[in-house]
Amino acid sequence: MIAYARRSLRLYLANRNYVLGVPVLTLGLMVVISILNAVIIGIGTGFPLSAQVQDGFRSNSGVIWAIPGFLVSVGVLAATRNFAMALAFGSTRRHFWLGTMAGFVATATVTGAAAMLLLGMERLTNHWFIGAHALDVAVLGDGNIATTFAVVFVLVLLSTTAGAMFGMVYRAYGPKATTFLVIGCLLLVFVAVAIGMWQRDAVGPMLAQWGAWAGVIVGSGLVVVTSAGSYAACRLATV
Amino acid sequence: MSDQPDQSDQPDQPDWTDGRPIFMDLADRIAADIIAGLIPEETQVPSTNELAAHYRINPATAGKALNRLVDQGIVYKRRGLGMFVATGAPDALRAARREAFADQFVRPFVQEGRRIGLTIEEIVALVTKERA
Amino acid sequence: MTATTPTSGARDLASGHVPGITLRHVTKSFGATEVLTDVCATLTPGRIYGLLGANGTGKTTLLACIAGHTFASGGEIRIDGRDPREHAPTLSRLCFVREDQAYNDAFTVADILAVMPAFYPDWDIETATRLVRRFRLPWRTRSKKLSRGQRSALAIVLALASGAAYTFLDEPYLGLDPTARGIFYDELLAAYAASHDRADDPRPGRVAAPAPRTFVMSTHLIDEAADLMEEVLVLDRGEIVLQADVDDARRTAFVARGLDAEVKALGVGRELLSSRRLGGITSATIRGELSAQDRRRADEARVSIEPASLQELVAAIGLHGGTDQLAPHSVGSTHGEPLAQTHSLAAESESDQ
Numbered sequence A: 001m002i003a004y005a006r007r008s009l010r011l012y013l014a015n016r017n018y019v020l021g022v023p024v025l026t027l028g029l030m031v032v033i034s035i036l037n038a039v040i041i042g043i044g045t046g047f048p049l050s051a052q053v054q055d056g057f058r059s060n061s062g063v064i065w066a067i068p069g070f071l072v073s074v075g076v077l078a079a080t081r082n083f084a085m086a087l088a089f090g091s092t093r094r095h096f097w098l099g100t101m102a103g104f105v106a107t108a109t110v111t112g113a114a115a116m117l118l119l120g121m122e123r124l125t126n127h128w129f130i131g132a133h134a135l136d137v138a139v140l141g142d143g144n145i146a147t148t149f150a151v152v153f154v155l156v157l158l159s160t161t162a163g164a165m166f167g168m169v170y171r172a173y174g175p176k177a178t179t180f181l182v183i184g185c186l187l188l189v190f191v192a193v194a195i196g197m198w199q200r201d202a203v204g205p206m207l208a209q210w211g212a213w214a215g216v217i218v219g220s221g222l223v224v225v226t227s228a229g230s231y232a233a234c235r236l237a238t239v
Numbered sequence B: 001m002s003d004q005p006d007q008s009d010q011p012d013q014p015d016w017t018d019g020r021p022i023f024m025d026l027a028d029r030i031a032a033d034i035i036a037g038l039i040p041e042e043t044q045v046p047s048t049n050e051l052a053a054h055y056r057i058n059p060a061t062a063g064k065a066l067n068r069l070v071d072q073g074i075v076y077k078r079r080g081l082g083m084f085v086a087t088g089a090p091d092a093l094r095a096a097r098r099e100a101f102a103d104q105f106v107r108p109f110v111q112e113g114r115r116i117g118l119t120i121e122e123i124v125a126l127v128t129k130e131r132a
Numbered sequence C: 001m002t003a004t005t006p007t008s009g010a011r012d013l014a015s016g017h018v019p020g021i022t023l024r025h026v027t028k029s030f031g032a033t034e035v036l037t038d039v040c041a042t043l044t045p046g047r048i049y050g051l052l053g054a055n056g057t058g059k060t061t062l063l064a065c066i067a068g069h070t071f072a073s074g075g076e077i078r079i080d081g082r083d084p085r086e087h088a089p090t091l092s093r094l095c096f097v098r099e100d101q102a103y104n105d106a107f108t109v110a111d112i113l114a115v116m117p118a119f120y121p122d123w124d125i126e127t128a129t130r131l132v133r134r135f136r137l138p139w140r141t142r143s144k145k146l147s148r149g150q151r152s153a154l155a156i157v158l159a160l161a162s163g164a165a166y167t168f169l170d171e172p173y174l175g176l177d178p179t180a181r182g183i184f185y186d187e188l189l190a191a192y193a194a195s196h197d198r199a200d201d202p203r204p205g206r207v208a209a210p211a212p213r214t215f216v217m218s219t220h221l222i223d224e225a226a227d228l229m230e231e232v233l234v235l236d237r238g239e240i241v242l243q244a245d246v247d248d249a250r251r252t253a254f255v256a257r258g259l260d261a262e263v264k265a266l267g268v269g270r271e272l273l274s275s276r277r278l279g280g281i282t283s284a285t286i287r288g289e290l291s292a293q294d295r296r297r298a299d300e301a302r303v304s305i306e307p308a309s310l311q312e313l314v315a316a317i318g319l320h321g322g323t324d325q326l327a328p329h330s331v332g333s334t335h336g337e338p339l340a341q342t343h344s345l346a347a348e349s350e351s352d353q
Helices: A002-012 A016-045 A051-057 A062-088 A093-124 A127-131 A145-173 A175-198 A200-210 A212-234 B022-035 B048-055 B059-071 B089-115 B120-130 C059-066 C109-119 C125-134 C148-162 C178-200 C246-251 C260-267 C292-300 C310-319 C344-350
Strands: B075-078 B082-085 C021-030 C033-043 C048-052 C074-079 C094-097 C166-170 C214-219 C231-236 C239-245 C253-259 C271-278 C281-287 C304-307
Touching (some): A062 A093, A093 A145, A145 A212, B022 C246, B048 B059, B089 B120, C021 C059, C033 C231, C231 C310, C239 C246, C253 C310, C260 C281, C271 C310
Parallel strands (some): C166 C214
Antiparallel strands (some): C253 C304
16 A cells, blocks of 8 residues: 555655745745835834734734645645546555555645744744744744644645645546535635624633634644545545 | 667667568578578577567567468478578579569669660660660 | 567566456546447556557556556556556556656756656666657756756656656657657667666665566657557557567558559459559559569569558558448449548659659
8 A cells, every 4th residue: 555655745845846845935025025024014113023013913813815826726636636647657546545645745844844943043043033934923833842743733634635635626527526616615714703893702711712723723624625525525526 | 681789779669661571581580691691501590589689679579470481381480499500591582582683673773664664675785884 | 589588577476376467348438438448458568668549549548548548447457467547556666757758837946856766666767867868958957947848858868767666658759759759769768778787686685686578658659669669559439459479460461552443453352551543553552461472463463562661550540430341343442542641642753753
């Protein structure tokens, strides 16, 4: 089982710059942009940034927005292009799925590790010498190394598996079904956010208590759903 | 005939277009090389793979050509070594060709002569002239 | 005779199983469109097959069903006696790079080639390197930037170097110039011969020699590659209408050319595949064999008989309704001047001595 799945993992990793390098680079760029942002603010208020400004900076959620775009496309391309290649080279669908999932885990692990490394550097340099917060932020657990890794890991995995699910549904059911699925997923997210807002008196304290781990738990649940979805579609996908 | 498949892009391709099965043409071609002394008696004939690569044909077709020559006793198999030209093969081939000469050449030649209005005497005269 | 010898590799497969590819009543529909209606065929391992048919007859679809790229709607597909669907040990011995193969856009030629040994334990790096050089394939170019010819060349490199027991070549020479096609023919024969040599020479201590490789080449450009094939399968309207040795296939039809009435007389009771007229002269591709007597009669009636080329035969089958008998009145009317045949008028006059 493992030997056959490893082939698709190798295929996923055929261009490491693309599946490992670019996500790490994206994180790095996000840090650079946060620093530049801090420089601009600092030109007005003076360096290092005041405690008050830095507090505002802690709600920087650049990571959450920077990562998914590219990684969803990685997942989509893996499910469409790599799938076509793996089948051409004699893979079964389940081994392809397993190997590609392992690839997603590899991307998530490397990106999570990079986030930990950058967080370490951020803290060692006293927030890049000027009080800029890119990774020492609330959504990543306010500087907690483990939480930072977990959030980034789950976010990468959710992005790639969601992309893979869309790609696989495309391969299995065609463009119309894929469009409906994407719209459906966006609606679900909207509804979830709306309910959260509506019930914010109930949800708010819960979030405060769990902090970033709430995101990890919810994200992990969604990863299970997208993975199962991509597997089910994969079994019916055709080239 | 026996040289290695060349690296150029034009194989030594005989004209297969007369519609006979390729293996018969190939057998004839090998036979012609044997008659011409290009592959002497008791020397090795190119293998099926060599023939296939050289003429860009399926090895099974090349095999059929060799088998045809084996059936005719022109070529024989040495176990583990390959195919060799039988002793006396050139003479046997020449004799067979002499037998076929009337059918293959003389009859169509005479027919064509008649079609264009030559008499037998005129045809014979033309043949005699060729002797010079 | 290497090509037809059954080898130990084939015998050592699970007992009671027929080696090769067996297709029984395979059907495939896309929605309401039935592409394969009833495909039956048996492919013995260790041969080069030509899968022939007009464009759009379902050649790629059939190969895709066998390789499990898509799912047959019905029937039975067996590879070495096994249902290949999701069966890793069987599928891993297959290589089927499609004519319109999708590659990951991010991958360069070098990236793709570097992954191949993971999929194929018998990956032949020497062959791959030599072929990339001979085809002048650019190593550092991303797959999406490759030209049509380069994509074909890449598919050939992957297929030949894979060492896969069952290798499907899908319209392998689209966009290739004559030089590159020549390279392809040479290298296909070399890969084929090498696999037979390995199969015929089981090394001591080796339990089973590898089975010689089976190649299935789908193409609608036939004559150039016909000599490479041992057997041809002609697909038409969703069925295999002819499976035969190449020479036998050629013998199944002939082209008769002469005065209209004489050609009609010769064709009575035989299946007319196609016909064209030029003034009072009719040239008809007719299925069936001719006795010596028929030939003499044809000669007397000044009807010339030429064997049909494989290309003509397949083209004629493609244009043909299926079961027409040549009625004395039908020549030149039912199948007269079909579109796809205009080019062969020139070829026809050439063959007219």
